[in-house]
Amino acid sequence: MLYTAYEIGHQALAPFRLFARAAAELYGSQLNPARDSWASRANIAALKVYESATRRYGKPEWELPFTEVNGVQVPVEIDTVIEKPFGSLLHFVRDEKALADAGVKGPQPRVLIVAPMSGHYATLLRGTVQAMLPGHDVYITDWADARTVPAFNGRFDLNDYIDYLIEFIRHIGPGAHTMAVCQPGPPLLAAVSLMSAWDDPTVPRSMTIMGSPIDARKSPTVTNLLAQQRGFEWFERNMIQTVPAPNAGMTRRVYPGFLQLFSFMSMNAERHSSAMWDYFENLVKGDDDSVERHERFYDEYLSVCDMTSEFYLQTIHDVFQEYLLPRGLMTHRGEFVDPSKITKCALLTVEGELDDISGIGQTQAAHELCTGLKPTERVDYIQEGVGHYGVFNGSRWRNIIQPKIADFIAERFDAKAEKAFREAPRQQAAE
Structure with missing residues (x-):
C-alpha cells in the first residue's frame, strides 16, 4: 500500500x-x-x-564522452558487452588511435569496478570511473532498477549477484583487476574465493575493497545498529513493498x-x-x-532504484545480522565460501576515517579472512578526513586514494601477459 x-x-x-x-x-x-x-x-x-x-529523478547519463591522457583528449564510447535482466556489464572503450597519440604504448590493466546495488545507479561512481579511465581499461557493473524488470524474469538474490560477478570476471578474462565500492565487498570476496577454490584460470590478479561491510560487527554505525536491533521479520514486514502499475515490474516485491x-x-x-x-x-x-x-x-x-526483496533481505540476514562471511558460515549454492583459498589475487582495502556507513575495521576484516595470501599481497589504507562518499569520489579520491590504487595495480600488472591475452583472439580468428 x-x-x-x-x-x-x-x-x-x-x-x-x-x-x-x-x-x-x-x-x-x-x-x-x-x-x-x-x-x-x-x-x-x-x-x-x-x-x-x-x-x-530518472537514471542519470554517464556524461563521460572523453578522458584526458597526457594532455590529449581521448574519445570514450560505452559498450554493453553483457546484458542480463538484473544487470549489465559495461565497457568504457577508449579510442586506440587517440591513446597512441597520447603516448600510450601497449595495453593497460583491465579493471572491473563493481558498483553497489544499494539504492543508487552505477552512475554514482562517475567520479570513480573518471579517475580510473586515463590509465586503465575500465569495465563496470550496471545494476537494473528492480521496478523495471518484469516479474516473469524471476528472482534475484545474493547468490545470483555472485553468479553475475563470476560471469563478468570470466568474460573480461585472466589477469584482470577488480574494485568493489561499499556494498559489493562481501559478494566480490565470495566470488573470488569460489573461483580460487575451483582453480579458475580467470581469477583476478587483484581486488580492491573500499568502505565495505566485510565484518559489520566492527565499529558498528547507525546503519549496523539498526540491523542488530530489529529482527529479520521487522525488515520483511516494514521495508518490503509491491511494485504497482504502471511500472514494468508491477507485482514484484522490492525494497523501494x-x-x-x-x-x-x-x-x-x-x-x-x-x-x-x-x-x-x-x-x-x-x-x-x-x-x-x-x-x-x-x-x-536523488536518483534511486529498487532492489529485489530477496536480495535485500538476504543481505540483511547474511551480512548485517548473522555475519556469515567473517564467521566462516557463508555458502553459495551449497558450497562453503572460504577466503583462505585465495592465493593468487592480491588484496587492497581502503577505508575512510569518518565513514558513518561502514565503520573502521569492517573492510580491514578481509585481511583476517584471506590467510592464504602472502603479507606482501595484502595492503590496507585508511584515508584521513573523509567519510563514506569521499572514499570513492572527490578531491582526496582523485589526488590520494586513486593513485595508491593505480600503483597497487601497476605493481601486479604483467604487460607481456596482457599483450598475449589481447592478441590471442585475433590469432585464433586468423587461423
Whole structure:
C-alpha cells in the first residue's frame, strides 16, 4: 500500500510541477520587465526548489564522452558487452588511435569496478570511473532498477549477484583487476574465493575493497545498529513493498529506492535542509556555479532504484545480522565460501576515517579472512578526513586514494601477459 500511495502522490503532483516550470519560465522571460527584481528571482528560486523536491529523478547519463591522457583528449564510447535482466556489464572503450597519440604504448590493466546495488545507479561512481579511465581499461557493473524488470524474469538474490560477478570476471578474462565500492565487498570476496577454490584460470590478479561491510560487527554505525536491533521479520514486514502499475515490474516485491533515500537523508537531515536553503539563496543571488554544483550532486543523489526483496533481505540476514562471511558460515549454492583459498589475487582495502556507513575495521576484516595470501599481497589504507562518499569520489579520491590504487595495480600488472591475452583472439580468428 505504501508504494501505491507513493505512486499516486507522484502522479497527483504532476500538474503542480508543470505549473511550477511554466511559472518559472514566465517570471524569467525577457518579456517580464521585472524579471531582474528580487521578487521575481525569489519566485523563480522557490518554484525551482519545489520542482526539484517533488519530481522523480530518472537514471542519470554517464556524461563521460572523453578522458584526458597526457594532455590529449581521448574519445570514450560505452559498450554493453553483457546484458542480463538484473544487470549489465559495461565497457568504457577508449579510442586506440587517440591513446597512441597520447603516448600510450601497449595495453593497460583491465579493471572491473563493481558498483553497489544499494539504492543508487552505477552512475554514482562517475567520479570513480573518471579517475580510473586515463590509465586503465575500465569495465563496470550496471545494476537494473528492480521496478523495471518484469516479474516473469524471476528472482534475484545474493547468490545470483555472485553468479553475475563470476560471469563478468570470466568474460573480461585472466589477469584482470577488480574494485568493489561499499556494498559489493562481501559478494566480490565470495566470488573470488569460489573461483580460487575451483582453480579458475580467470581469477583476478587483484581486488580492491573500499568502505565495505566485510565484518559489520566492527565499529558498528547507525546503519549496523539498526540491523542488530530489529529482527529479520521487522525488515520483511516494514521495508518490503509491491511494485504497482504502471511500472514494468508491477507485482514484484522490492525494497523501494525511495525508502532507502529517506533513510540516508534522515541520517543527515540538517545538512540536506541547509543545502536546499543554500540552493534557494544562490538561485536568488544568481550564483550559477554554486547552483550547478548543487544540481549535479542532487540529480545523482536523488536518483534511486529498487532492489529485489530477496536480495535485500538476504543481505540483511547474511551480512548485517548473522555475519556469515567473517564467521566462516557463508555458502553459495551449497558450497562453503572460504577466503583462505585465495592465493593468487592480491588484496587492497581502503577505508575512510569518518565513514558513518561502514565503520573502521569492517573492510580491514578481509585481511583476517584471506590467510592464504602472502603479507606482501595484502595492503590496507585508511584515508584521513573523509567519510563514506569521499572514499570513492572527490578531491582526496582523485589526488590520494586513486593513485595508491593505480600503483597497487601497476605493481601486479604483467604487460607481456596482457599483450598475449589481447592478441590471442585475433590469432585464433586468423587461423
